[in-house]
Amino acid sequence: xxxxxxxxxxxxxxxxxxxxxxxxxxxxxxxxxxxxxxxxxxxxxxxxxxxxxxxxxxxxxxxxxxxxxxxxxxxxxxxxxxxxxxxxxxxxxxxxxxxxxxxxxxxxxxxxxxxxxxxxxxxxxxxxxxxxxxxxxxxxxxxxxxxxxxxxxxxxxxxxxxxxxxxxxxxxxxxxxxxxxxxxxxxxxxxxxxxxxxxxxxxxxxxxxxxxxxxxxxxxxxxxxxxxxxxxxxxxxxxxxxxxxxxxxxxxxxxxxxxx
Amino acid sequence: xxxxxxxxxxxxxxxxxxxxxxxxxxxxxxxxxxxxxxxxxxxxxxxxxxxxxxxxxxxxxxxxxxxxxxxxxxxxxxxxxxxxxxxxxxxxxxxxxxxxxxxxxxxxxxxxxxxxxxxxxxxxxxxxxxxxxxxxxxxxxxxxxxxxxxxxxxxxxxxxxxxxxxxxxxxxxxxxxxxxxxxxxxxxxxxxxxxxxxxxxxxxxxxxxxxxxxxxxxxxxxxxxxxxxxxxxxxxxxxxxxxxxxxxxxxxxxxxxxxxxxxxxxxxxxxxxxxxxxxxxxxxxxxxxxxxxxxxxxxxxxxxxxxxxxxxxxxxxxxxxxxxxxxxxxxxxxxxxxxxxxxxxxxxxxxxxxxxxxxxxxxxxxxxxxxxxxxxxxxxxxxxxxxxxxxxxxxxxxxxxxxxxxxxxxxxxxxxxxxxxxxxxxxxx
Numbered sequence: 052x053x054x055x056x057x058x059x060x061x062x063x064x065x066x067x068x069x070x071x072x073x074x075x076x077x078x079x080x081x082x083x084x085x086x087x088x089x090x091x092x093x094x095x096x097x098x099x100x101x102x103x104x105x106x107x108x109x110x111x112x113x114x115x116x117x118x119x120x121x122x123x124x125x126x127x128x129x130x131x132x133x134x135x136x137x138x139x140x141x142x143x144x145x146x147x148x149x150x151x152x153x154x155x156x157x158x159x160x161x162x163x164x165x166x167x168x169x170x171x172x173x174x175x176x177x178x179x180x181x182x183x184x185x186x187x188x189x190x191x192x193x194x195x196x197x198x199x200x201x202x203x204x205x206x207x208x209x210x211x212x213x214x215x216x217x218x219x220x221x222x223x224x225x226x227x228x229x230x231x232x233x234x235x236x237x238x239x240x241x242x243x244x245x246x247x248x249x250x251x252x253x254x255x256x257x258x259x260x261x262x263x264x265x266x267x268x269x270x271x272x273x274x275x276x277x278x279x280x281x282x283x284x285x286x287x288x289x290x291x292x293x294x295x296x297x298x299x300x301x302x303x304x305x306x307x308x309x310x311x
Numbered sequence: 312x313x314x315x316x317x318x319x320x321x322x323x324x325x326x327x328x329x330x331x332x333x334x335x336x337x338x339x340x341x342x343x344x345x346x347x348x349x350x351x352x353x354x355x356x357x358x359x360x361x362x363x364x365x366x367x368x369x370x371x372x373x374x375x376x377x378x379x380x381x382x383x384x385x386x387x388x389x390x391x392x393x394x395x396x397x398x399x400x401x402x403x404x405x406x407x408x409x410x411x412x413x414x415x416x417x418x419x420x421x422x423x424x425x426x427x428x429x430x431x432x433x434x435x436x437x438x439x440x441x442x443x444x445x446x447x448x449x450x451x452x453x454x455x456x457x458x459x460x461x462x463x464x465x466x467x468x469x470x471x472x473x474x475x476x477x478x479x480x481x482x483x484x485x486x487x488x489x490x491x492x493x494x495x496x497x498x499x500x501x502x503x504x505x506x507x508x509x510x511x512x513x514x515x516x517x518x519x520x521x522x523x524x525x526x527x528x529x530x531x532x533x534x535x536x537x538x539x540x541x542x543x544x545x546x547x548x549x550x551x552x553x554x555x556x557x558x559x560x561x562x563x564x565x566x567x568x569x570x571x572x573x574x575x576x577x578x579x580x581x582x583x584x585x586x587x588x589x590x591x592x593x594x595x596x597x598x599x600x601x602x603x604x605x606x607x608x609x610x611x612x613x614x615x616x617x618x619x620x621x622x623x624x625x626x627x628x629x630x631x632x633x634x635x636x637x638x639x640x641x642x643x644x645x646x647x648x649x650x651x652x653x654x655x656x657x658x659x660x661x662x663x664x665x666x667x668x669x670x671x672x673x674x675x676x677x678x679x680x681x682x683x684x685x686x687x688x689x690x691x692x693x694x695x696x697x698x699x700x701x702x703x704x705x706x707x708x709x710x711x712x713x714x715x716x717x718x719x720x721x722x723x724x725x726x727x728x729x730x731x732x733x734x735x736x737x738x739x740x
Contacts, residue, residue, distance in 0.1 A: 065328070066350070067349075067350040067352055068375075069372050069373060069374050069375040069378075070326045070327070070374065070375045070376060071372075071374075071375020071376070071378070071468040071469060072375070073375075074375045074376055074419075074468060075468060077419065077423060078415075078453075078457060078467055078468070080450040080451065080453055080454040080457070081450075081454070083436075083450065084436070084439055084443075084446070084447070084450075087436040087439070092434075092436055095434075096324070097324065097325075097326065098324065098423060098424075098434050098435065098436065099324065099427075099433045099434025099435075099436060099437065100324065100427075100433040100434060100716075101433035101434065101437070117350045117351075117352070118350045121350065146352075146372075147352070147354075147357065147369065147372045148352040148353065148357070150357040151353060151356075151357065154356075154357070158356065159353040159356030159357065160353075160356075162353070162355055162356040162359065163351065163353055163354075163355045163356050164351075164559055164566075165558070165559040165566075166559045169559065169560075170351060172350060172351060192372065192469060193375060193466075193468040193469055248466075251465050251466060251471055252465070252471050252479075254465075255465050255471060255472050255479045255480045256479045256480045256642070257471065257472075257474075257479040257480075260368060260471075262469075287362075290361065290362070290365075294365075294368070294369070295372065
């Protein structure tokens, strides 16, 4: 039955992650109570004990799929969600834990646990879109609070969210930052990285390390040539692409070109 | 003999995923097991082969709520390995950044995660309907902590400005000035928070904890000190592994940490406060006295008051640090990698956080060991429940269940840190 007289139901879900992206919602100190007034918070265990069963108008999903149980749970979340939005690099690209995808999971298990047999895990960490259809992917490690508010208000009004598709470089130009690569020879992933952080790292005199993942149509091989000229060796270039969005296609493919 | 099972599918308002099983037979608590089934993320595995300089960025991702703690313990360990001593204004700036994390993390826990237990609400949003000004005060306090994180660290979650040897960019005195204005208001809010939490209906309890925290002769512990305990332990951080041991139990994807000689122990605000009361600022000590606290505190339900004292202290200390700040000549100390081993320990909002790394000559990480506070507190959480549930068996089932959850929330457990969600299953046999 349609619930025409009720506020839209919001749910926040967690898979393998650090909780930082859902914390971004609680970090909207000035807007939190207004957001909470515009929706019915139907499921958000980090913030409330109460939970409403049934279906949800908007589900925000944090974290990647790393266990067989979570691979089933995401199917259930999708079935119960009218709109499903992934929040953050883990849910959108597999996260830092996707570094296992390039390694032998048994090595990782034995490095960390005395009894690997107690641990149930998949050998991969994969984004939510590998498992279920996703309506919108919000990038970032962590996501940007202002983009999160834009996504929530867009879906509440039934429109597509407006988030920029350009690279970090353009934001540096807009902020008047001196280019850290051109001026100081600092390796920077800005040319191939999606905007969203407001060119944070170059503003603090360091190169971008790719929190927001690949921009559309990045020319990573041209950047790698430049990184080579700056003195980065092959192993360093490989690791440069393999951080918090290592499993996102363009970064993964470029990193594989630098494998020994 | 009556049998009864009480279940909570998720212990809410903690960070992470786990479950609790309490077995009661013939009116006696036989067993209390905290199960953590947060999916493991293998940080200690994936750090191997990475460059030492990447540790603060990578380990920050263990936890979105206390990333600075990971950054600080990791840079301390790397600097210990490489023989660098970060002192003066750079050290003061790190302490200021850590004050920011204590304020935002403690304010989040006090107002949004813990206070609803004392007032009978499902969460802070429900609480805001009846106590709008109180919840707004909590949010304002949290915002002041986050303002420090954003300015000194670059952003609130996963700060980008921390590096081995110091910072990428250090702020000017002028940039810090607006923080001081916000922090004066925050200090007033923190004082009001101490008074408010002290007036909550706090259950009686007196546990005989073995308290463990850092101790520094000149300051309330955050970034530096020796590891001391209420039963006479007094060791350098380097000697951690000689006294503490981790074990892997089947019910948990987080390792359990024990003291070799005394078994379970408590880290976190109660331990810090009770072992370092004299290092608090006069204003914080006075507020503690007015709140009815002594120089030590062994009631885990009073942790919400002790956290408030620490927020007050952190606001006061941040103001002192800003006032005394001199702009450093260099944002970081230059250094060269070498084959080495290093140890680092700091006080995360929820307790002691130990890191150890072994590096090769090129500075690549050969081995990483990270012991988060929640791993250390897991046995103590179980011991609290085992000891206290017995006295509550006459309570109605839903009240008993809530009391168990509250007991766990006293610890502000961070299960992502320790690996994450709690299901509660109290079984009466």
